Amino acid sequence: MIFQIILLIMLAYVVGFIYFGLYRNITARIQSRYGPSVYQSFYDSIKLFSKKNTVNFGWMFYLGPVIMATGAILTLVLIPIFSDSDFLRSVTSQGNLFVLLYLMVLGPLGNALAVGTGGNPFGVMGVVRGLTRLIGLELPFYIAVVGLIIAANSSDIVHIIDLQKTTGLNIINHPLLFIGAMISMVGFFGESPFDIPGAPQEVYSGPRTEFSGKFLALLMSQGSLFAFAKLVLIVDLFLGGADSLEMLILKTFAIFVTIIFIGVVYGRYKVEQAVDFLMKLPTLIAVLGLARVVWFG
Amino acid sequence: MNSIFLLLNLLPILFLYQFGGALHVELNFTSSFTLSLIQTPLGTFFAYLSMISFLLVTIAQKSKKFSFSYYMLQLLLSLAMFMIVLAGDFITFFIGWEIMTWSSYFIISKSKNIDTKSLQKYILFSLASAFSLIAGMVIAYSFAHSFDFSVISSAFRDMPFNIQITLIVLFSLSFFTKAGVIGLHYWVVDTYSKAPDLFSSILSAVMSKMGIYGLFLIYGHIVGYQELKMMFGTILNGTNFGYTLAWIGVATSIIATFKAITQDEVKKLLAYSSIAQLGYIITVIGFGTAYGVAGAMYHTLIHTIIKLLLFINVAAIVAQTGKSKFSELGGLIYRTPVSFVMLLIGIIGLAGMPPLGGFASKFMMYNAAIDTKFALILIGMLFSGAASFLYCYKLVYGIYLGHPTSKNLETTKEVPISYLIPQIILALLLVLTGAFPGAFIKVINPVLVEFSLSTIPYSGLGVMNSAVGSFNGLFIISAFVVFFVLILLLITRIKSKAKNNLNRFDISYCGEVPAQDTSLHFGFGFGADLHKIKFANAILKRSSSSFYESLATQTKKTSELFSRMYYGNIHNTMLIILLFFSALFFIGVN
């Protein structure tokens, strides 16, 4: 099991970084540029790990990124990666969808604590914007998840995947819920139009303002792990999971590309605009999907 | 003196433990007037909860000097709660209720910060609660001819429907006021924030739970969840009654959460958060399913632990620094590190994040909502949960992180040990409830049997089972610790010279060096964006105070009208009285 966990983390690390390389490449092509190397994220992280000094504002500042990485890895481990095999089945059965929903926020809380300790008002401003945005951002996603749980009558992800083998994929059965969840996902990936918390022109670098060297590298690494985890979660919930590595990569990449394409073409919402928007159309779409599940499903 | 009262507080616990569930005392005064104490599983749970809370608060009280009368009143209060939760009939219950009201009133009036208006608010609402309780009691007696709970319970089925409704509404109103449901929460915030700092913890953690106990008593015991189902019919998989009540609870939690974020006073934030958390409990209490009851009871436990922890923590900080506002505090993390860690554990619990106990209770409640298919209710709960992260972060940032906003905060010392001991115990409890959520199933099952609901399957200490899934708290907490330690080891192995404890002014500040008096604390910034969000602004700009204040002025005007009769010419007064009685007589004859 331990070997499998290590394997999984390595897979997520590599795939996540290459996805981010591709993300930068695709964005560049859309803006008619060449873009960096696909492996650019590796270079960046190795360079940051090999920085010769790193500022540190005290032990809470030190622990914040560690908590964030722990949250990301725990999330990753609790999400079933493959639908058929027994890969980490004994681990994923220890948690369920509600655990994941709340685990996904544990990491950002650790980060927020570190930012607060760093004492940079711009960082805290970014954190507060992020948390305010979260009020609206989680709404469609929660509705989608609740809809799926009620439809499957189980909060166990393995059960939701298994159910899709008999009833068909959730993306076809519950398209409205899928749309709602995807709009939230754009925000969870920090893409436009919901990328206000770290807006470089406004709040320096937002929550990451004071992080440098190995802390920044750790944040980047956990970011790629976490991104992969979120993609796998969406694939598990809506696309029926994946039974092989190729299918997993194909499906996660499809979701990822969709999110990039949405993110590239939009401008940036202010916090209140983002929340207002998310509380209207996406929530309405998701609620319609939910009503269908509860009353007709 | 403190140690004596500490021992006195231990007595009820020993007393309960000695009887071990078989307590039954009856005091017969006349044939129809009996005082009885009966130990039910539900009452035992609440009794232990309040007794242990009193014990912990008494430990914390060692660090400050309190008068003898204060301790006596507090002891009286604990006795009153003991009476309430073990009462076997309404007379005992009501006596306990009144002693609780008055003893707490006198304790609150001893506070330095209290003003007459807040005191009036508190006593008025407490009296209203008592009146509504006594009205319910009298109506119930008129049908059952007894105050005994079991007699009333069996007589309830034969009552007319409108009487049943009236009873439920009257009792609910009484207990809602105590728990602070939105609309009836007018007294809560002022009282919690202006009471003596350590007493606030009792108010929030224990006294509000008496309202919850009352609701359990009415819905579960006297009316019975089966009876509620038959009375009101069902919607989805739950009852209509539960659905209505759930909306009240969800509205309470959402509104109070948004209000909490914008508070500047620490204790006001905690007061609103208390209202919000009790809103969760009220949401699930009426579902009438095993998981609903279990969730409500688990959250009662968790909320008691968390609010005790947070209020004691804040009381310690207020005592140490003399400041009670977010805009005046800040940057205490390296001055009072133990307090910081305790508060951190508290807010992780409050936000309901795994791996601590806060998650287990939320999980139970969410599953109850899924079980009954109350999807919108569940989304409301999740939504208020997401918004609560903001005030949780504000709590920890405003006090401990960021920059100190005044000079004396830079030289503050760690709070006295007597404040820390109860906090450490509570934090450990929070970790244990998170690691062994299954243990609670053993506690809850007798209560479910008492309410004649199905029991929850038990499979191991760490596993929390529910209708639609289970999770292993022990696994998650140990996995968290293992990953945390591993990553920490990895990151410390990477040798890049980190200069520890950098000067707090060495921040990226656009090339500038902040001066000593530059305002770097972001304490005011929370909730600024919130006002621009339409939905949140609609909640924030409304307030129940305008309603109650207009009610007060209307009452005043009416009483002035009456008082006018007594002044001036005595003949007129006599004439009016004569006319009044003759009119009465006339009506009577007809």
Added chain:
Amino acid sequence: MESGFYGSSLDDSLKCKFEESGLENTHKIMEKAVNWFRSRSIFVVAYGTGCGAIEMPPTFTSRYDAERMGVIGVATPRQADLIILSGYLAYKTLRRVIRTYEQMQRPRYIMTLGSCPINGGMYWDSYNTIKKLDDYIPVDVAVTGCMPRPEAVIDGFVLLQKRIKNGEKAGWEKYDENFEFYKDNQKRVLGGHIDPSYETDWYNLKSGGKA
């Protein structure tokens, strides 16, 4: 005075270990690899001090796309490896530039655009503009021209990358070694009102350190 407050910690500790076990070559290879990665990823904080700031948007956007070489802009000095000073520096700017430079994490590099940072350029007789930037902070690459075209800036990147790859001694090492020299120069031009240097307790080193 100690030379090199932040002596190459990664290299030193590893070097000792490798030398103990007789693996100097491995250490050299590792160092080379790390240098290669450093050269492939350069985070830039673009400090627009003068007119040259206008040349940076085309350098980093679609027309010239510096990102394809691993050069990308960041917002805060904490994350940056390279600071680009684009034009003349007034005393007031210099104070902020020093502050920004000292907040960057080692290894850190400086690139200047135009002739003003080299000799004052057309502001040579201004009462408020410094003439030799390298007296105050160590400049790694100076791209000349008034103003240099984006091609020239990219040429500067390539030169810097080559130097990093070869492991040449960079400006930040000189700054650490000759810290007093630089601080004296800064103090001369900025007067007594020099910002505190948080990374090294400079005042205590000079006065209180010895006493």
Added chain:
Amino acid sequence: MDLASKLERLSLELVQKQDYLYKVTVNLERLESLLLSFLNEFGYITLDSINCRDDLEDGFFTITYCLQTKKRDHIVMVQTKIQRENASLPTMHTIWPQAEIMEREMHEMFGVDFPGHPTLIDFALEYWDNMPPLRRDFDTLEYVNSMNPFRKQRGDALDAKEEMKKKREAKKAAKLKAEKEAQTKAALEAQNNPSDEVKDEE
């Protein structure tokens, strides 16, 4: 012009400098009241700038207030003179808020004092303890040379003027040489082919 007659009543002369530019000269005592009447009576709501000229030889500063109406079709300059020594002016920031920053700059650059000004602190210069730099008795060159000496030359640098001269001369010489060569070549060719000339003549 209407304004001219109005000013005449105040016994002031309006001089037209260009087709959109007018000038009024006033002494310091009447400056404040005149500017007030410009704002309130004549409708000059905008203060464009406050300029200062250092007349070192005569020993005074010439201060110019540039004013505009809402129409923005012409500018009126209100000019006054103040003593260079302990120069002081009434502050206008209560009348035109934008004057605050202009006066702050003038204080820094010329050392003019504005009694009652709220923010007479550093503007563009920080911690400047020398003579205000735009006064003409401030020797900029000396200051610059003492603070920022020139970079020492590497030794391989060449004097541009002489190099250009040399280059031009070389070019000239080359040109002359080429012309000469062309002439001799032509002469030689003429000698070699005399028959062509004859043919041509024919």
